[in-house]
Each structure stands twice: as C-alpha cells, then as structure tokens.
Amino acid sequence: MNLNLALQKKFDGFEFDVAFHTDSKRLGIFGRSGSGKSTLVNLLAGLVSPDSGVLRFAERVLFDSVRRICVPPQKRRIAVVFQHSHLFPHLNVEGNLLYGYRRIPAMDRTIDPDELCRVLDISHLLKRSANDLSGGERQRVALARGVLANPHLLLMDEPLSGLDEKLKYQIIPYLKDVLERYDIPLVYVSHSMNEMRMLVDEVLVFEKGNLVSQTSPETLARLRMKDCPLGYLNFFALQEPTPRDHLWAYPWGDNTLVLTHNAADNEALFTLASKDIVLFRRHPESISARNLLQGTVSNLFDLDQRVGIELNCKGQRLVATIVQPAVEELGIAPGTEIFASIKADAFRRVY
C-alpha cells in the first residue's frame, strides 16, 4: 500500500510516537488496550491532528508539519469501519448505503452497489430498517457503506469484537472477497491473533504508544503461543470432501485429512490445536484416530514447559506441541521422521 508514517501526538498522560513504512496490502495493528491502535486509525483518517511528523500514502502527502500540509478527512479517500457502526436509524439499509454513495463525485462511483450487496450477501436486507439488523448484518452494511465510497484505503478498528464467535467468523470470508475484488488495501486493528492470521500479511505491534515490532502474523502467533492454553492453532483451508466411512475426507496438499465435518458448500476454514496432535516415532500398529500423517521435523521451538514441533508433511506445515521429556524420549530433532495422529473430531470449523 506504500504507507510512510512518522507521527507524534501527545495526549494528557499518553505519548504516541510511531514511525514505519509498509508495502503490505493488508496490515494488522496489534497491541494491548491503550497502546495507541485507535490513535493510529484516527491519525490516518485525519480525525485527530498530529502534533508533528509526516504521513504519506501512495505517494500522496496527507500530513507534513514542516510544510504545513494537512489534508482534511473527506479528501483523504480513506474509509473507516468502527466496532460500533453508526448507521442512520431513520433510514433503511438501502438509504444508508446510498447516502454516502450519492455524495461522492460521479467519477468515483465505480463500484456497482448491486454487485457489492451480492458479495456481502446483504441484497435481501435493502428494505429492512437499520434498527432491525443482527450485529453481523450491521457490520456487513457498514462495510458496504465504506466500500461504496471507493476508498483508496480501508481502516477497520476492531470491527468484529462486538460480535459472537459465529457471526465474527462469518464475516471474514466476505471481507476477504470484497478486498480482493475491489483491490482495496486494509489496515485492520484487532486484539485477536486469529483474525490477524486470517486477514493480514504483516502486523505492527504497539506498546505504550510505540511500535515494538513489525512482523508476520505467523511469527507473532508463535511468539505468543506460550500465553495460549491451546498452544498454536493450525489453520486448514479445505474443500471438496468425499464421504469415507461416515466421515469426510479432504485433500490437504498431497495428504488426506479425515474430519467429522461435511463442508461441501464452499472452501471451509478449520483449526486444530497443536496440543491435539500426538506424535509417534514409528508407525503405530492400530490407533483409533482417523488421521496418521507422515512428516519430517523441520524446526523445534521452546515454549517454557512445552516444545513446539514443526513438521513438514509432504510440503504442508503442521505444528504440534509436546512436553520436553517426550522430545527426549522420542529423540526428536530437525530431520527426524515422525508420524502425527489426529482424531477426526479434533478439527473445529471456523467458517
């Protein structure tokens, strides 16, 4: 997205001082409460004025304290979707969508509202009052409203955190479709590691108003495995299952995974906790688990009392966690051939 930022802003008791450059199409902002994530969003959107610094997006200077440049929010072509989207309560969904759309210059109205509504699956809601929407529908309408303005950048500040798990993950595929179809770069603020891994290709980690790390979501997930009781979550995007002994077999690269879930409709995303994988040094004779994958250990990483074991299963990556004594007993080291057993019901469908 070619974003260059070096900005300072002081509030009473809080100092924001951040500098970075990114070319990522989808950038995540991660950090504890009060670390400055929303401040960054507000500075990017022009809703808060920096005390000093420079902000350049796609070669365009949006702010430069020395040159006294400060492009107002409405001229930045940056859309924001917040956690609590304020739709106009007196208008129906269509009225909400078209309110902003009609106010942008005709030459910028390049996104077809009907097509967008189909992508976001809100066409059937157009005549519905904005007050009669579920949380997930409301956020999809808010997203559509932002996208209809044909923004050069979409900012999303905790857009899913008010929703229950099911709704939350229902929205993610829609969001991904929209970003890809209309080629819109994204800055995405969230506390959720899973959302980061599903949505962004680079993450900035904030602490007390400062940038402390600029890394990939995968690296961040590994660093934070220690704090997570489930360990690391393996993600599997699977489709086209075939029935097998009352279960469902999915291709996973050159491997096959057998699951209890039938996701015949579309590509589905499943997670598997690293602690739910059992490792064997030799081929076990008979086991109840429906999956036995053969792999080679590519990496080991320390997690206090546990060890993360990264396996290469015919080109696919799988991370298991076991305790240190098991590593020694099994003689696990990089290059060790290993068998990983997984129960068919250990996979959880995300969407």
Ligand SMILES: Nc1ncnc2c1ncn2[C@@H]1O[C@H](COP(=O)(O)OP(=O)(O)OP(=O)(O)O)[C@@H](O)[C@H]1O
């Ligand atoms: N307009 C403001 N006036 C005074 N202080 C502010 C203002 N905006 C933010 N702050 C302070 O700046 C700090 C960072 O706030 P910010 O909202 O950016 O954090 P955050 O990382 O988004 O937190 P959360 O995850 O809880 O939303 C907080 O201490 C907040 O109280």
